[in-house]
Amino acid sequence: MGEAGEQHSDAELIALSLKDPNSFTGLFDRHARTVHRYLGTRAASSDVEDLVSETFVTAFRSRGRYDAAYDNAQPWLLGIATNILRHHRRAEGRRFARLRRLDRERATDPTDEWVTDLAYAEQSDRVGRAVAAMDERYRDVLLLLAGPGLSYEEVARALAIPIGTVRSRVSRGRAQLRELLGLSGKYPDEVTAQRAATEGLLE
Amino acid sequence: MIDELELLRQHLDETADPAPDLAKARAQLELAIAAAGPKPRSAIRHVRPKALTVSGLVAVAAAAIVLSVTVFSAPPPRGHARSTPPVSGLLPVGTQLRLLSDRIAQQDIPSLQSDQLLLTESHIAVQAQVNNGQAQATIALDVKRWSNGTGQACTSTLAQPAEFASPAQQAAWGGLGLRDAPSVQPVTGCLGGNTGSGAQADSLTGDGQLLDVSKLPTDPAVLAQELQNGTTGIPAIDQLIFDQANATIAFQRAAVLLLGPVVGATPEFESTLYQALALLPGVTSLGSTTTHDGQAGLGFAADSQEGQSAIVVDPVTGRLLELRDFDDSSALSSLATAYLGAGPLQVTSYGTTLQWLDPVGPPAVVKSADLPADVPLCIFGTAKPGIDQQLPTLEGQLDQQYGHTSGGSSFSGAGALAPGTPATIEWTFSGPGEQFNEYLAAARASGLFSSVNVI
Numbered sequence: 001m002g003e004a005g006e007q008h009s010d011a012e013l014i015a016l017s018l019k020d021p022n023s024f025t026g027l028f029d030r031h032a033r034t035v036h037r038y039l040g041t042r043a044a045s046s047d048v049e050d051l052v053s054e055t056f057v058t059a060f061r062s063r064g065r066y067d068a069a070y071d072n073a074q075p076w077l078l079g080i081a082t083n084i085l086r087h088h089r090r091a092e093g094r095r096f097a098r099l100r101r102l103d104r105e106r107a108t109d110p111t112d113e114w115v116t117d118l119a120y121a122e123q124s125d126r127v128g129r130a131v132a133a134m135d136e137r138y139r140d141v142l143l144l145l146a147g148p149g150l151s152y153e154e155v156a157r158a159l160a161i162p163i164g165t166v167r168s169r170v171s172r173g174r175a176q177l178r179e180l181l182g183l184s185g186k187y188p189d190e191v192t193a194q195r196a197a198t199e200g201l202l203e
Numbered sequence: 204m205i206d207e208l209e210l211l212r213q214h215l216d217e218t219a220d221p222a223p224d225l226a227k228a229r230a231q232l233e234l235a236i237a238a239a240g241p242k243p244r245s246a247i248r249h250v251r252p253k254a255l256t257v258s259g260l261v262a263v264a265a266a267a268i269v270l271s272v273t274v275f276s277a278p279p280p281r282g283h284a285r286s287t288p289p290v291s292g293l294l295p296v297g298t299q300l301r302l303l304s305d306r307i308a309q310q311d312i313p314s315l316q317s318d319q320l321l322l323t324e325s326h327i328a329v330q331a332q333v334n335n336g337q338a339q340a341t342i343a344l345d346v347k348r349w350s351n352g353t354g355q356a357c358t359s360t361l362a363q364p365a366e367f368a369s370p371a372q373q374a375a376w377g378g379l380g381l382r383d384a385p386s387v388q389p390v391t392g393c394l395g396g397n398t399g400s401g402a403q404a405d406s407l408t409g410d411g412q413l414l415d416v417s418k419l420p421t422d423p424a425v426l427a428q429e430l431q432n433g434t435t436g437i438p439a440i441d442q443l444i445f446d447q448a449n450a451t452i453a454f455q456r457a458a459v460l461l462l463g464p465v466v467g468a469t470p471e472f473e474s475t476l477y478q479a480l481a482l483l484p485g486v487t488s489l490g491s492t493t494t495h496d497g498q499a500g501l502g503f504a505a506d507s508q509e510g511q512s513a514i515v516v517d518p519v520t521g522r523l524l525e526l527r528d529f530d531d532s533s534a535l536s537s538l539a540t541a542y543l544g545a546g547p548l549q550v551t552s553y554g555t556t557l558q559w560l561d562p563v564g565p566p567a568v569v570k571s572a573d574l575p576a577d578v579p580l581c582i583f584g585t586a587k588p589g590i591d592q593q594l595p596t597l598e599g600q601l602d603q604q605y606g607h608t609s610g611g612s613s614f615s616g617a618g619a620l621a622p623g624t625p626a627t628i629e630w631t632f633s634g635p636g637e638q639f640n641e642y643l644a645a646a647r648a649s650g651l652f653s654s655v656n657v658i
Binding site for chain 1: 207211212213214215223224225228232236595596602626
């Protein structure tokens with residue numbers, strides 16, 4: 001999509017694409033990296049490219065049903081990507097199975113306890129394994145919030161669930177993630193304040 | 204102190220691919236766009252009476268779906284005793300269609316038990332042209348379809364290696380980055396869920412919607428008008444993307460309804476459809492016509508500037524026997540992408556001509572358990588109103604209790620596809636077995652669904 005595409009909102013691009021299907025490539029150019037990154041957090045790297053492709057092809061074929069009231073199509077695309085991930089759970093499973101295996105291997109080493117001052121790479125492994133162990137419904141909302149940075153309303157739209165459900169899943173998901181990360185106990189005041197600030201941004 | 208959400212963000216930043224390769228994904232999107240775009244101008248037009256508007260390798264798959272006609276329209280077994288004389292092809296076209304309307308009204312619509320499926324098979328020939336005829340090939344398909352009584356189906360498609368008119372054509376085909384034979388055989392999938400995700404969910408009209416014909420008018424004149432105006436109320440029919448100048452569009456819409464897969468079909472519906480066909484302008488009789496596999500039928504066609512679309516029907520029963528030169532805009536990317544080679548893709552446009560589609564023998568009622576091992580088995584659940592948020596919970600519970608299904612699952616929230624659409628869930632299994640039975644029993648016992656269908 002050229003400069004003309006930049007002048008249009010996502011909703012306008014989608015509307016244009018009903019007459020000129022090539023306009024839809026503008027949506028790809030605008031959001032493919034975000035979709036790729038989101039899928040990359042949830043699927044084996046060997047599957048991500050195909051899943052990105054399937055997301056946009058599905059979106060293209062569903063564009064007639066896009067709700068033009070929403071200028072930003074990113075939640076819609078990420079919702080489609082999430083649905084496709086569910087359809088291809090094996091793809092996600094391959095990634096998470098590897099992480100769980102790492103977790104089991106590590107668990108055999110009694111000296112390997114996670115502490116905050118470990119190298120960041122190891123922290124990252126730890127977080128990855130915790131995400132792998134999360135309940136999928138919580139994982140959906142947390143990854144949409146923390147990755148692409150969707151708002152609660154946008155997550156609700158992406159997953160076609162009520163916003164109240166998003167709020168409760170965020171709350172429970174964070175608690176579960178905290179527990180899986182070994183951050184047991186109640187939130188220290190400092191963290192509570194940080195959380196409040198963060199949620200303020202997300203809201 | 205540590206905030207778990209911040210840790211998660213850091214983790215995502217750390218693990219993100221800084222320079223993802225998006226070229227293949229973009230190429231596949233362009234492929235889908237090309238399939239839905241303006242009709243490519245093909246050299247084939249000069250040698251064939253008709254070049255199709257919507258085409259592409261993907262329409263190979265569309266052609267595969269076209270075989271759904273055989274679900275309710277397959278011919279009787281050969282040698283079947285016929286006490287009723289055939290309708291003469293010498294009669295005026297309107298008279299033929301009205302007589303056939305009476306015949307089809309006497310045909311039974313097969314009804315299936317919950318553990319039964321209707322197996323049909325079709326042979327299809329498709330001519331594909333790429334980049335305005337820069338490369339051309341003919342592809343033969345053998346498509347088997349297992350359908351249940353509510354419109355869901357599983358398909359298995361075997362494609363023969365592409366045939367070329369000359370070595371130069373074969374070289375051109377390969378030079379565009381295409382394979383002679385699909386990389387996956389057979390291509391299998393489930394159809395008819397409302398999940399709207401995945402190429403396997405495609406229908407004839409390309410968006411996975413079922414054709415519910417139960418609310419169509421019973422007055423042939425009203426139906427004919429709605430077919431012409433695209434106001435049947437069935438989006439998949441009304442929004443068919445044909446060349447708007449194509450005078451055959453009403454005829455083709457009627458043909459799509461004859462093909463299905465449809466829900467709510469009755470002999471009366473098909474009878475009304477034939478009467479409506481008789482009222483459409485431009486529908487002509489081809490007289491006695493022999494199908495590609497030698498069955499005697501009556502041909503009907505609609506001419507346009509582009510050529511001619513035709514159907515062939517049984518002169519005794521009125522059942523559809525064959526399609527010729529049929530346009531469709533649907534896409535089944537799983538089959539199209541199976542023709543993509545490993546090298547750079549040079550396809551900028553492509554189209555196909557469905558040369559013919561012939562059912563192979565009569566449909567057979569089989570048990571669900573008789574599905575071949577390589578064909579997926581699916582459970583489709585449609586949620587009761589207002590409880591769709593409970594479906595992911597159930598999905599998670601069953602996942603934990605019985606393990607991941609081999610083919611994954613797909614959930615679509617209420618209104619996710621269009622306002623008013625119910626939430627649905629679809630579980631896919633590699634075949635029947637204990638896990639399938641456990642999921643099915645649990646879904647039915649959950650009380651969350653207005654319907655639970657199996658295919």
